[in-house]
Amino acid sequence: DGRRIAILDADASAVGLVSALAVLDADNGRREDVNVTKGAVHESIAWLSDGRGIVQSGFDLASAVSRQISIVSYRGGTVRRLTNDVNDYRQVTASSGDEAIAAVRFNRMTNLWLADASGGEARPITRFTNAESSPFGFVTADDGSVVFVAANDQGVRLWSVGASGGESRSMTSEGNLAINPRSLPGGVVYDRYDADSGFHVWRIDLDGSHARMLTPNVAAQVADVARDGSIITFVQLDSERAIWVMPGNGGSP
Secondary structure, three states, rough: OEEEEEEEEEEEEOOOOOEEEEEEEOOOOOOOEEEEEEEEEEEEEOOHHHEEEEEEEEEOOEEEOOOOEEEOOOOOOOOOEEOOOOOOEEEEEEOOEEEEEEEEEEOOOOEEEEEEOOOOOOHHHHHHHOOOHOOOEEOOOOOOOOOEEEEEEEOEEEEEEEEOOOEEOOOOOOOEEEEEEEOOEEEEEEEEEEOOEEEEEEEEEEEOOOEEEEEOOOEEEEEOOOOOOEEEEEEOOOOOEEEEEEEEEOOOO
16 A cells, blocks of 8 residues: 555574564654564565565575465464475565465476596486485585585485495484585584574584584674685674684684
């Protein structure tokens, strides 16, 4: 009706990552928070034609590994999930007439391949046949293995596979989101999210042992690692978004 404007507001500096769906009064600018979700990042919204709800798409890190669609009631803030799968749903819209919702759906199935730098035919080192297990981020470890990110049972973990292929081995535990691996001698540095403490930079050995948090005092995400592993750069998730440097084994930045 032109009198209310729906907005999304994300706070990455908050513990647990907070996403708010709010409505602004077009006349006086007064803000009303309709729904505030911890551990979520929503990216697109649209009013339903009757004005009684708002459809949204985005990540709920506690329950989904890809962008999903849900409807938030206005006013009440009750959330009803419409999709629950490994497809990625973006750019939601709602029709002005019939009760229809449209979105762009992405379905991705990938595998890792290895090619000799001197030439020769590339060969696969993973042979996944469904989107849920497909890798979507990887790094070559110093022992020649490949560490990659993949979903499993609605969670996201780090996995390792040798250069010759074979069965992948889980490096991180269930229940926590692990992404963005960076190689360093004997292990990897990565971003880990859990509902209690939000995003932090972690380090783990290549055999999956000695996992430890490197940024216990501040929410952060890894930016890069020196080739010899001596220095880690990370972004502090506060209002300044400054880049910090710390030793490869952790410690004061």
